[in-house]
Each structure stands twice: as C-alpha cells, then as structure tokens.
Amino acid sequence: MRVYLAGPDVFLPDPQSRALLLKQICARHGVTGVSPLDAPDHEPPEWAALPLALRIARRNEAHIASSQALIANLTPFRGPSADAGTVFELGFMRALGRPVFGWTNTRALFLERTLAAYPARADRAGALRDADDMMLEDFGMHENLMIDGAIIAAGGRLIARDIAPEARWRDLSAFEECVEAAARSLFG
Amino acid sequence: MRVYLAGPDVFLPDPQSRALLLKQICARHGVTGVSPLDAPDHEPPEWAALPLALRIARRNEAHIASSQALIANLTPFRGPSADAGTVFELGFMRALGRPVFGWTNTRALFLERTLAAYPARADRAGALRDADDMMLEDFGMHENLMIDGAIIAAGGRLIARDIAPEARWRDLSAFEECVEAAARSLFG
Numbered sequence: 398m399r400v401y402l403a404g405p406d407v408f409l410p411d412p413q414s415r416a417l418l419l420k421q422i423c424a425r426h427g428v429t430g431v432s433p434l435d436a437p438d439h440e441p442p443e444w445a446a447l448p449l450a451l452r453i454a455r456r457n458e459a460h461i462a463s464s465q466a467l468i469a470n471l472t473p474f475r476g477p478s479a480d481a482g483t484v485f486e487l488g489f490m491r492a493l494g495r496p497v498f499g500w501t502n503t504r505a506l507f508l509e510r511t512l513a514a515y516p517a518r519a520d521r522a523g524a525l526r527d528a529d530d531m532m533l534e535d536f537g538m539h540e541n542l543m544i545d546g547a548i549i550a551a552g553g554r555l556i557a558r559d560i561a562p563e564a565r566w567r568d569l570s571a572f573e574e575c576v577e578a579a580a581r582s583l584f585g
Numbered sequence: 586m587r588v589y590l591a592g593p594d595v596f597l598p599d600p601q602s603r604a605l606l607l608k609q610i611c612a613r614h615g616v617t618g619v620s621p622l623d624a625p626d627h628e629p630p631e632w633a634a635l636p637l638a639l640r641i642a643r644r645n646e647a648h649i650a651s652s653q654a655l656i657a658n659l660t661p662f663r664g665p666s667a668d669a670g671t672v673f674e675l676g677f678m679r680a681l682g683r684p685v686f687g688w689t690n691t692r693a694l695f696l697e698r699t700l701a702a703y704p705a706r707a708d709r710a711g712a713l714r715d716a717d718d719m720m721l722e723d724f725g726m727h728e729n730l731m732i733d734g735a736i737i738a739a740g741g742r743l744i745a746r747d748i749a750p751e752a753r754w755r756d757l758s759a760f761e762e763c764v765e766a767a768a769r770s771l772f773g
Contacts, residue, residue, distance in 0.1 A: 410708070454734020458735075475719075481728060488679075536636075541673070542639070547642065
C-alpha cells in the first residue's frame with residue numbers, strides 16, 4: 398500500500414533524513430510512504446531535457462498517480478494556509494478518487510489563523526472582510542473549504558494537534574496519528 | 586466548451602456581478618465560463634443534508650469535473666501564494682488530464698514575493714532559508730513549481746501583468762488575455 402507524503406517537509410534543512418523518518422513511521426503501520434524526493438522507477442526519456450523544476454513537478458505527479466492514498470502536512474506555511482504545492486497535490490489525488498488525509502501542528506482554525514495575520518471588520522451583512530474587502534471564510538474549518546471538504550468526502554481524516562511554534566516543523570505525533578488512522582481505514 | 590473559473594473572486598463584495606463579468610468575457614471568446622457560484626443542474630439528493638461548506642466543496646468538484654478546461658486566478662491572496670481553494674482546484678483539474686490556465690495581476694515572481702514577506706538568509710550551500718529554516722524555492726517561477734509545472738505540462742498558459750495593488754482585485758485585462766489564449770488553444 399503506497400501512500401504519498403505531501404508537505405513542505407522537502408524544504409527542511411535535511412529533507413532526506415526527514416523523508417526517512419516519515420517512511421519509518423509509515424512502515425511501523427504497515428504502509429509504504431512515498432516521498433517527493435524518491436527517485437522514480439522509470440520515467441519518460443524526454444523528461445531528461447526538462448528544466449529541473451518542471452521535471453520535479455512531473456515526477457511528483459507520477460508519484461501521486463502510482464500511490465493508493467495521500468497524507469498531506471497541512472501545517473500553515475508562510476501565512477494562514479498550507480503550502481501551495483501540498484494543496485495542489487491534495488487536489489490532484491482527490492480527483493483520482495482515492496483517499497486523502499491531512500495533519501497539522503496547530504488546532505487554530507482557518508478563520509482564527511487568518512484573523513491573526515489579516516485584520517478584518519464586519520460588513521453590513523455581518524461577513525468579515527479584510528483590508529482588500531475580501532471575505533473571510535467562517536465555516537469552522539481547518540482550511541479553505543475545498544480542503545476540509547475533500548478529506549471528509551474521501552472518507553479521510555484531518556488530525557490537528559497544538560504543537561509549540563518552535564517544534565512545529567519537527568514534531569511528528571500528529572503525523573503518526575494520521576498514518577495510524579489511514580492504515581486503519583485502508584486495511585479496514 | 587465549458588471552462589471552470591477558479592479564484593478567490595467569490596470573496597469579493599459582489600461576487601455575483603463579478604461572476605457575470607467573467608462569464609461575459611468568456612462568451613466574447615466563444616467559451617462558457619463556469620462559476621463556483623453556479624447552481625448545479627442536478628445533484629445527489631443526499632447532498633442536501635450536508636453542512637453548507639461541504640456541499641459547496643462537492644458542487645465545485647462537480648463543476649470542475651463537468652468542464653473541459655480550467656482558468657485560475659493566481660493573484661497572490663493573503664501571502665505570497667494564490668488562494669488555497671484555487672490551487673486545490675487547479676490540481677484537481679490537472680489530475681483529470683484537461684488543460685489548465687492561470688492569470689495573475691503581478692509579474693513579481695514567487696521568490697521575490699516570498700522574500701518581500703519573509704526575510705531570508707543564505708545557508709552554507711547558498712540556499713535561501715526563512716526564519717523557520719525552511720528553504721525558499723528559487724526556480725524563476727510564478728508560483729510553487731507544482732503550479733507552473735502543471736500549467737506548462739498541460740499545454741496551458743500563465744499570463745502575468747503588473748497591475749497596481751489598488752486595482753489588483755478589479756482589473757481583468759490579464760484574465761481576458763488568458764481566456765483568449767485558452768480559446769485559441771481549445772479550438773485550435
């Protein structure tokens with residue numbers, strides 16, 4: 398059972414060690430973690446001519462397509478939302494109709510996180526609007542509704558834990574709980 | 586030819602008027618713009634029991650699945666990246682193997698936008714790292730490489746124009762150029 402591990406973990410100082418750690422946790426629960434850093438088994442020869450960034454994008458898409466499920470690190474990344482690449486990959490797997498799961502190292506909801514960074518005021522109808530007059534989503538979700546919606550519709554789980562900011566890119570307890578839930582669901 | 590119009594435009598003060606405007610521009614170029622706000626033709630009766638946010642998520646997925654292409658408003662939204670829901674939808678359509686296009690009202694690249702909001706320093710290997718020690722992507726792309734990569738791999742176009750900040754959620758010249766490019770490509 399191959400599970401693609403989406404997340405900004407690839408931007409950490411030692412991404413290979415991190416990938417190994419994530420894979421070891423997956424193995425403990427009987428699933429094969431697939432990292433964006435994994436070398437592809439084989440790839441179309443014409444990809445060799447692509448600029449590196451475009452080749453990585455193709456490889457990641459191929460990794461996702463060859464996995465049976467996806468687990469996304471949705472810990473907020475440089476702003477109220479998760480890393481854009483991670484969110485793209487979640488949408489990609491959802492469209493393939495396979496289970497998607499998420500974990501995040503904060504229990505603060507999307508609205509609360511957005512308000513902390515972008516001051517807002519209520520308009521006449523009571524909707525919260527930022528300085529650009531753009532409405533803030535107020536649905537009690539962890540992320541933009543497409544993300545929570547996809548995970549729920551796919552029968553997945555979104556595990557949120559409150560981890561101190563300084564340990565937010567290190568602590569893997571929410572990840573392990575998510576892997577456990579995914580394994581239960583995939584083998585159940 | 587149905588083209589799904591992904592974007593945070595739904596958060597504008599008058600989203601219905603905005604949707605109408607986008608659709609009129611599409612119609613001028615011979616394509617049918619599909620808005621996230623469109624009422625579905627029919628939907629599974631069990632969706633009626635879903636909380637509104639989850640129902641919207643299902644509807645948007647259905648709108649995308651019933652469209653032949655997608656155009657995403659990638660103008661940075663509350664941070665260096667595009668709106669998370671928009672990025673999710675781009676990934677969703679890419680996985681369906683259909684053409685995806687993007688437009689953005691700034692020509693500043695992803696690295697430049699990230700640096701403007703998140704101070705960084707070069708590590709020993711020369712890679713730029715933020716205060717959390719997370720690497721900044723430096724590939725000369727408009728967005729995270731999954732996004733530029735998907736648009737290029739799908740044969741789409743990413744149109745970027747420099748629009749003054751105060752007109753960034755109003756100006757539709759980059760959108761119209763994108764619709765024109767999409768129409769040429771879809772009918773060509």
